[in-house]
Amino acid sequence: MSSATVLCQSTNCPHGNPPSRLECPTCNKLGIRGSFFCGQDCFKGNCEYKTHKIIHDLARPPATALNPAQDGTYNPFVNFNYTGTLRPVYPLSPIREVPAHIARPDYALDGVPVAEMKRAGQPPRILNAEEIEKMKFACKLGREVLDIAAAMLRPGVTTDEIDAVVHQATIERNAYPSPLNYRNFPKSLCTSINETICHGIPDSRKLQEGDIINLDISLYHDGFHSDLNATYPVGEIDEDSKKLIQTTRRCLDEAINICKPGALFRDIGKVIEPIARTNGCAVVRTYTGHGINDLFHTAPNIPHYAKNKAVGTMKPGMCFTIEPMINLGSNWDLLHWQDNWTATTVDGKRSAQFEETLLITETGVEILTAGKSTDV
Amino acid sequence: MDLDDDIPTLIEHDDQALPIPDHPATAHRVPCTIISGFLGAGKSTLLRRILTERHGYRIAVIMNEFGDTSSIEAKAINISSADDPTAEKSQELLELANGCLCCSIKDAGVAAIEKLMQRKGAFDHILLETTGLADPGPIASMFWLNEEYAAGLAREIVLDGVVCVVDAVFGEQQMEEDHSVDGIGESLRQIACSDVILLNKVDLVSEEKLCSVEEQIQKVNPSAPIHRTIRGQIDIAHIMNIDAYAGGTRGLRSAQPHLDDGNCHDHTGNAISAKHYELRGISSLQVTVPIVTRHRLGKLDEWIRTVLWENRIPDNVPERGPSELKILRCKGLFVMESGEQYVLQGVNSMYDLSLLEGDVAGIPDSGKLVLIGKGLDESVRQSLERLLN
Numbered sequence: 001m002s003s004a005t006v007l008c009q010s011t012n013c014p015h016g017n018p019p020s021r022l023e024c025p026t027c028n029k030l031g032i033r034g035s036f037f038c039g040q041d042c043f044k045g046n047c048e049y050k051t052h053k054i055i056h057d058l059a060r061p062p063a064t065a066l067n068p069a070q071d072g073t074y075n076p077f078v079n080f081n082y083t084g085t086l087r088p089v090y091p092l093s094p095i096r097e098v099p100a101h102i103a104r105p106d107y108a109l110d111g112v113p114v115a116e117m118k119r120a121g122q123p124p125r126i127l128n129a130e131e132i133e134k135m136k137f138a139c140k141l142g143r144e145v146l147d148i149a150a151a152m153l154r155p156g157v158t159t160d161e162i163d164a165v166v167h168q169a170t171i172e173r174n175a176y177p178s179p180l181n182y183r184n185f186p187k188s189l190c191t192s193i194n195e196t197i198c199h200g201i202p203d204s205r206k207l208q209e210g211d212i213i214n215l216d217i218s219l220y221h222d223g224f225h226s227d228l229n230a231t232y233p234v235g236e237i238d239e240d241s242k243k244l245i246q247t248t249r250r251c252l253d254e255a256i257n258i259c260k261p262g263a264l265f266r267d268i269g270k271v272i273e274p275i276a277r278t279n280g281c282a283v284v285r286t287y288t289g290h291g292i293n294d295l296f297h298t299a300p301n302i303p304h305y306a307k308n309k310a311v312g313t314m315k316p317g318m319c320f321t322i323e324p325m326i327n328l329g330s331n332w333d334l335l336h337w338q339d340n341w342t343a344t345t346v347d348g349k350r351s352a353q354f355e356e357t358l359l360i361t362e363t364g365v366e367i368l369t370a371g372k373s374t375d376v
Numbered sequence: 377m378d379l380d381d382d383i384p385t386l387i388e389h390d391d392q393a394l395p396i397p398d399h400p401a402t403a404h405r406v407p408c409t410i411i412s413g414f415l416g417a418g419k420s421t422l423l424r425r426i427l428t429e430r431h432g433y434r435i436a437v438i439m440n441e442f443g444d445t446s447s448i449e450a451k452a453i454n455i456s457s458a459d460d461p462t463a464e465k466s467q468e469l470l471e472l473a474n475g476c477l478c479c480s481i482k483d484a485g486v487a488a489i490e491k492l493m494q495r496k497g498a499f500d501h502i503l504l505e506t507t508g509l510a511d512p513g514p515i516a517s518m519f520w521l522n523e524e525y526a527a528g529l530a531r532e533i534v535l536d537g538v539v540c541v542v543d544a545v546f547g548e549q550q551m552e553e554d555h556s557v558d559g560i561g562e563s564l565r566q567i568a569c570s571d572v573i574l575l576n577k578v579d580l581v582s583e584e585k586l587c588s589v590e591e592q593i594q595k596v597n598p599s600a601p602i603h604r605t606i607r608g609q610i611d612i613a614h615i616m617n618i619d620a621y622a623g624g625t626r627g628l629r630s631a632q633p634h635l636d637d638g639n640c641h642d643h644t645g646n647a648i649s650a651k652h653y654e655l656r657g658i659s660s661l662q663v664t665v666p667i668v669t670r671h672r673l674g675k676l677d678e679w680i681r682t683v684l685w686e687n688r689i690p691d692n693v694p695e696r697g698p699s700e701l702k703i704l705r706c707k708g709l710f711v712m713e714s715g716e717q718y719v720l721q722g723v724n725s726m727y728d729l730s731l732l733e734g735d736v737a738g739i740p741d742s743g744k745l746v747l748i749g750k751g752l753d754e755s756v757r758q759s760l761e762r763l764l765n
Contacts, residue, residue, distance in 0.1 A: 313685065
């Protein structure tokens with residue numbers, strides 16, 4: 001951009017907005033271009049500066065750990081090249097305690113899921129009748145906790161407040177919140193807002209009117225994990241977001257419809273991707289559905305995209321999740337924040353997800369985490 | 377705290393435009409070749425040669441045990457580049473991202489290589505050395521799987537193929553005597569999984585001995601070409617861009633064996649319709665597949681997945697012996713009535729059957745299926761024949 005011809009930007013310049021080379025120093029520092037005024041008087045005059053300085057806030061580097069905002073919050077990764085407008089709002093609240101009497105998965109102490117790593121590469125487990133009952137109960141509890149969390153959603157609530165409620169509701173049910181310290185994840189659920197694809201960490205950001213948020217609940221009860229999630233609107237949301245949420249739910253529902261003994265895991269993505277594409281959306285590839293039982297994440301791996309080489313046939317007694325992550329637009333790739341968890345779209349467009357834990361029965365499939373509104 | 381409340385003094389604008397942020401380079405396909413080989417067969421000599429030769433490519437050579445995800449942590453990587461052929465100096469450490477791999481299929485080792493490429497610019501090729509004891513199958517399948525979600529952001533690593541370096545002097549003995557894992561000798565696993573075989577140190581043995589070891593290799597893996605080398609000297613075109621997985625049909629187009637060196641013709645029976653051979657638990661089965669209908673192709677796909685995923689033949693024939701069925705590598709080319717051709721590629725239980733696209737050079741009058749693994753006995757051949765005829 002050449003600079004010499006920029007006119008005085010004052011809305012009521014007494015000199016008729018002549019061209020100027022005098023620039024607002026704050027804008028210059030922040031990299032905002034074109035803030036030219038014909039003179040100091042014009043810049044100062046008629047409250048011009050008061051209205052002008054609003055744009056500084058829009059471009060100003062956010063508060064940092066060393067220089068937090070007035071409420072003590074800050075952005076921990078100020079220099080990160082964020083793809084959208086969402087920012088982490090730290091500090092995170094202290095790690096929440098789980099009462100000693102609640103049984104924990106092996107990673108609870110050091111974050112390392114040893115059993116998962118040991119069983120890697122083995123074929124999916126077939127659960128017996130007793131194990132299936134335990135699985136069903138864990139899934140029922142998971143649904144209760146998700147519904148409690150979803151009932152809190154409104155503008156002004158922070159995701160950390162949701163985490164506190166989810167944590168409490170989980171331990172009240174004598175269950176361990178599976179995400180807590182899983183590979184060192186710091187919280188008891190994942191909250192993924194707007195351009196976040198998955199694994200958002202609950203923090204001090206207040207929900208805003210028009211946000212979409214995914215709540216991902218997993219809990220461990222009597223030796224078995226359940227895992228489910230859903231995407232919700234916060235207040236009124238735009239048409240694109242509505243369509244995204246509806247498309248994503250449909251992707252999951254139609255995928256569940258093909259599940260039965262003998263169906264192939266590789267065919268799930270062949271159902272999901274065409275629905276997403278027809279609706280102008282892209283299917284995330286890096287994260288997949290997974291087997292779930294006494295292990296949080298285990299075989300099989302279930303890609304949600306069409307062209308895949310997934311191994312395996314569904315058999316009665318297998319439990320697994322389907323959890324398509326669908327992005328608006330055509331970009332399926334993701335970028336992780338420096339927290340090494342939060343996965344966002346690369347173009348800042350919104351992403352939605354729905355997940356259920358499923359059981360293959362002798363005749364078909366049962367949605368163990370089904371809610372009242374889920375009609376498949 | 378808010379300095380904005382004081383109205384600042386305007387400043388003179390200087391003409392410098394703000395820098396435009398760098399955008400990732402356009403997508404670039406980086407083939408990865410896995411180099412396996414018997415202990416002492418000359419793998420390191422081969423890799424050192426590639427690293428120091430003036431070939432004009434920027435090649436990343438990852439020389440270490442890449443057996444599982446954890447072992448690659450903070451491992452050195454050598455980069456040979458066109459402008460700096462003495463590249464053993466340019467060692468880089470692979471950085472592993474922590475966390476974030478829960479229900480992510482992305483392997484940490486592959487992610488680390490991609491990260492390095494983002495930092496150092498993409499390579500033209502990656503050569504990955506495995507230990508003398510490693511089974512290249514799981515590593516190959518990991519890279520192959522990664523192709524599904526590696527595109528985008530200029531970091532597309534594709535599995536090119538597996539090369540095995542065999543010692544001409546001790547190779548035969550190693551195949552007959554080495555340790556067996558799960559009933560299959562480790563050196564035989566390497567031969568089974570290979571797409572190209574380098575028979576090294578050929579200057580140290582007689583022609584007769586060479587023919588004998590080549591014959592043995594070819595019985596285990598009937599579809600891999602064998603190149604004779606001395607001190608790892610080989611035109612890198614033979615080991616790079618061999619395209620063994622991306623719909624490549626090399627080794628499938630004719631029913632002839634693929635010795636590039638015409639000295640020993642007489643050892644394999646030609647006109648192979650079906651044959652199998654077994655050495656210390658490992659066997660191969662090569663079957664000619666007649667022109668198939670779409671329905672038959674569907675049946676064949678079902679047969680393949682039962683064998684690869686369930687380790688059994690679909691029609692559980694009672695006369696089948698107790699030996700376990702396990703496929704390490706499979707390849708196939710199937711010709712349809714419509715003239716369309718389908719390519720089968722598989723390593724361990726993972727496989728892909730896809731339409732051959734692009735320039736198809738002539739339509740063969742029959743297809744072919746090659747299976748390499750354990751327990752490939754007569755009952756498997758019969759099961760296939762029932763399906764195909």
